[in-house]
Each structure stands twice: as structure tokens, then as C-alpha cells.
Amino acid sequence: MNESVNLIRVGRIKRRRRYIIVTSILAIIAFVLCCAMLMLGNTIYPVDDVLRVLLGEEVKGASFAIGTIRLPRMLAGVFAGFAFGVGGYVFQTMLRNPLANPNVIGITAGSSAAAVFSIIVLHASYAVVSIASVIGGLATVIVIFLLSRGTSFSIGRLILIGIGIQAMLNAVISYLLLIGQQHDIPTAMRWLSGSLNGSKMETLYPLIVVVLIFAPIIIASEKRLELLDLGEQTATSLGVHTDKTRIVLLTSSVIILALATATTGPIAFVAFLSGPIANRLVGIGFSNIIPSGLVGIILVLASDLVGQFAFVARYPVGVITGILGAPYLIYLLYRMNRKGNL
């Protein structure tokens, strides 16, 4: 008995250690990228200038560049990246399919469409746009679930219906952008692939508040999320309120995803890539909610830096993540098609 206890303890400690090490490394990389976001730009500021600005000192030139442009840009990337990573992971784990994520099944498109509608048609204030994007995201989830219920629920059907809905919503977004005014065209990119350009402090607060409220709720449900992964019956027999858990997790994820989408646009494929990357790095067995969030931050910040500085022209972050995500989507479709479990 004691021998077996030791045996399983050794294995578990090894996996736990890997979880902690990988998560710490991810956190360090994310932190370094945050610093890079603040230091790099047309003028490169040293660390002590950045620190002084952050502590509220007035530094000539740096205060404006860092305080007004780079800091909001970095924070938008951090919170949106975390929200996309966590939200995507929750969807993929709960529906047990990496394709079942907010980017592919149209939930971020639902938020985008609602946001674009309230901007172009209603000329609404930022608060209204945020609320509309949450409602748009939730409504899309509900429509997809209702349509995929049919005689028997299948995740494959849910995904196909989601893909269809996403195409429809993207058509709506394109149409709205067409009938919108000429000067709205530059924002078109933002709503189609996402960008950190033009992030402002005052438009960030709703996202920050919502992530600080709902991310802990999701993290607190991680054990129940693990059990849902064993299927409805096993989870129920272990004492999980499966319906309640699902509603809490879905609603919280949709809310953070929707606000992230309303703030930066639907940064392509971050919600899709973060979970699988985190699972690959950490291994499965512990809930990978936090690692997924960190991978989300890293993807967004690194892609934004690449988009800003790697090429002659500047590309918004969504273009870069799109280039990363599309091949993975094709690979996944190919693999699942061969295994026959789409």
C-alpha cells in the first residue's frame, strides 16, 4: 500500500512540477513581451525611462509615447490575449473537440457583428458597443446550440452549424462595412481580423474589469471542467451539477470573449491555438486554463511585435495570428478527417 502511494505520488509530483515550470516559463515570456511592447517603437526607450513613466513621472517624449500609445496597446494585448486563450480552452475542453472553439464556430463573429452593427448603424457609444457584443456572442451560442439539438445532439453537427453561422455573420459584417461611411474603412480590418492599433486607456476598462471578475470564476470551476471532460454521466455520478457548471462556464467565457472582441476585434485564431499549444506544453491531467491564457497573451503580443517591426509595412496583429492559425486548422481538419471523427 505505502509502496503504491509513493509510486503514484512520484508520478504526480513529476507532472505537477512540469506544470509549474512550464507555467512559470510562459509567465516570464509574457512579461518579457510586455516590457518589449513598452520599450520598442519609433524611439526605443530604456527600462528606467519606462519605469519612471509607469511610476507617474513626467519624461519628455516618453510619457506620451509610452503612457498614451504603448501602455494601452500592451494592456489590450494582455487582457484580450488572456481572454481569447482561456475562452477558447474552455470551449475546446467542454465540447471535447479542438475545432469547437469560438473562432471556428462563429462566437467571436457574433460579437463582432453586433459590435459593427451598433457602431455603423446605431452610432452607439462605447458602453453600448460592449454590451451589444456580449449579447451578440451569447445569442450566437444559443442559436448554435438550439440548431444543433435536433433528434440527437452531436458535436460534429454543432461545429458544422457553427461554421455556417460564422460565414453568415462574416457576410453581415462585410455588408455593414460596405454601407458604412468611407472613413470607417480602415476599421474594417479590425473587425475582420483584429488589431491593437488605436487602443485607448478609457476603452480598456470594461475588458479589464470583466476579465478580473470572470477569469477567477472560470479558474475556480477547473475541477468541474475536468470532470465534464469524462462525459455527462460520469460527471453527474461524481456529484457535478453538469447543467449548472456548463452554463456558468459558457456564460463566463462568452462574456470575456465578447468584450475582448469588442476591444481589439476578433484576433484570428488565438482562441483556437492557445489551448492545444498549452496542452502540448504542459501535458494533460491538470487543468490548463491558466497556461492557455498565458499562451494567448504570448501569441497576441509576439504577433503584434512581429506585425509592427518585422516587415517594411505594418500589419495588424490578426494578420500574423491568421498566418499562424490557418495551417493548423488545415492540419487539424486533415487529421480528423482521416480519423473520421469530425
Added chain:
Amino acid sequence: MKVAHTFQAEGITAGYENRTILHDVSINIPSNKISVLIGANGCGKSTLLKTMGRLIKPFSGQITLDGKPIDKIPPKQFAQVLGFLPQSPIVPEGITVTDLVGRGRYPHQKFLKGWTKKDYEAVAEAMEIMNITEYADRHIDELSGGQRQRVWIAMALAQQTDILFLDEPTTYLDITYQVEILDLLTDLNRKYGTTIVMVLHDINLSARYADHIFALHNGQIMAEGEPSKVISSNLIKDIFGLHCTVIRDPVSDSPFVVPIGRHHNHVRMYS
């Protein structure tokens, strides 16, 4: 030794959406014994197990555990008394045996707390009983069907419940593994007094391993009791529509059903 419980269902009618499968079933689970539900496909044995295991809400009727209606018991508390192994549980990709067995500890764990000494001991004990300690760090997807089934049962054992429900634990397994699983479950019952209720397809194995048989037909209980008293060629004819002759199992002396079929019914030797 496991605690004795009175676990009863009274007049339950249950099923799925617009299909009623169980009609006014009353049942009393014998404590600390092995009970087996038998019956033809679609007779409601699995539905009965799920309804009593709280996976399905009955349309009407009442199920009580120690006199308390089960829908009044908080789910985690209920899960400390009753474990349920579904027919085809879903295997998460890439999980290790230890971690999967450990998930059975959920009903005993506090909010946001890691594994305690008790958790480790329960997991180790469950893995020892099911003989899977050597696979502790292996991934589930690398195991064979029989090994996997032992892991699932270990997960239910880690739950440390007095009552264990199993929905067709031997289906899809080779005969060797079927016997192995049923032997292990019998050990569990004899050693710890765990009340076991399961659905089995093989009548002869049911007759051999069960202390108590519930024979279901069209959503009702046709007969129940000790296998030697319950299983007869008439009962098999009634619930399966199968002509057969019942002899004694030469190994266990339990009833043994031998089907007749159309091509051999001229042989009158046994009837």
C-alpha cells in the same frame, strides 16, 4: 466493512423525453450483495440503473436512500455513497492512469484543495485492488480494453462508496477479461461488503456471480430472487422469447441456460 443501506424505488415510471420505458417499477436493492439486472435489449434495465443512480429523473415515483428521497440529497454527498460506472465512459486524450483514477476523489475533495493523504491512499488502494498499479504513469490510450475497464472501475472505487452501480461492465471484452472483471467485483463484495448492482448481458455469468437477480421485461420486473430460484426455461421464454433448456453449471452449480434454436429442436434429451 461497508455500511448497510436501504435503497428503494417505489412506483417509478421513467424514460427519455417522449418515450416511457419503465412502468411503475418498485425495487429494493439488497444491501451488501451483488445484484444483476437481466432482460432483453430495450427492456429498461439500463434505464432503471440510471434512474436509481440519479442520471435520469423519473417521471413519477420515488427513490429513497436510507429513507431520504435521493433528489433531496446534495449531489456530492450522494456521490460519496453511490458510485456509477456508465456503459461507455469517455476517455480524455492523453491522461495518465493515476490522474484518471484520482478524478474519482472529487466528491471527497474540498473546493480548490489539492490531493490530501487520504486521496493518495484511496487512489493507491483502488489501483491495487484492480491490479493496475504498474500502469500508474501510463496514458489511458495505450491500454487494452480489459486494462482500461479496470482503470474505470478503479476510478469508481477511489470514490470509496458503499454502493457501486455498473452498466454493462463486461460488454466488448473478451471472455477472459469478462471473468476477470467479475472475479474482481466479487472480491470487492466479499472483502469489503460493497453493494454491487450491475447490468449484464450474459445470463449464465449473471447466474453464476449474482446473489440476487432482477429479471426485467417491457419495463417491469417479471421476477427476482436467487438465481437458482428465478432462472427457468419459462422465464427465459417470457423475457427473451427464447426456447431453451436450463441445466446446472458444472463449475458453480448455478443455473445454466442452453438455447435450443430452430435446427436442434429435435433433440429432446434435456427437456
